[in-house]
Amino acid sequence: IEIAPPTKLPADDNAFDFAVIDDTVRALSAMSDEDRRQTVREVLRALRPGGRVMVIGAASDGGLAGLLRRAPSTPPVDPTPLFQADGCRSVRKLAEREGLTFVEGMKPRS
Numbered sequence: 001i002e003i004a005p006p007t008k009l010p011a012d013d014n015a016f017d018f019a020v021i022d023d024t025v026r027a028l029s030a031m032s033d034e035d036r037r038q039t040v041r042e043v044l045r046a047l048r049p050g051g052r053v054m055v056i057g058a059a060s061d062g063g064l065a066g067l068l069r070r071a072p073s074t075p076p077v078d079p080t081p082l083f084q085a086d087g088c089r090s091v092r093k094l095a096e097r098e099g100l101t102f103v104e105g106m107k108p109r110s
Helices: 033-046 063-068 080-085
Strands: 016-023 047-058 090-097 100-106
Parallel strands (some): 016 047
Antiparallel strands (some): 047 100
């Protein structure tokens, strides 16, 4: 196990087939725009062509539950535009369930 900042991962280029970004505590959301973009670039750098990345994040509270709960200090970030800006074409929301949202992107094969 290595601990490193998400903006500079200790991994070789094209080293992984699949990566998970855990944003359940909204750490990605709390980053500056530049750090968020650099984190996505780093994850995509470490993925092989055709590799997939999934962001598991806290979903926005809606309806009555959202009104009754105390609002978190940092709203969730939608990773879709971040992935698309770095060349991912196949970005989609897979599910939203039990307070979590699952978004998947695929690194282009070429």
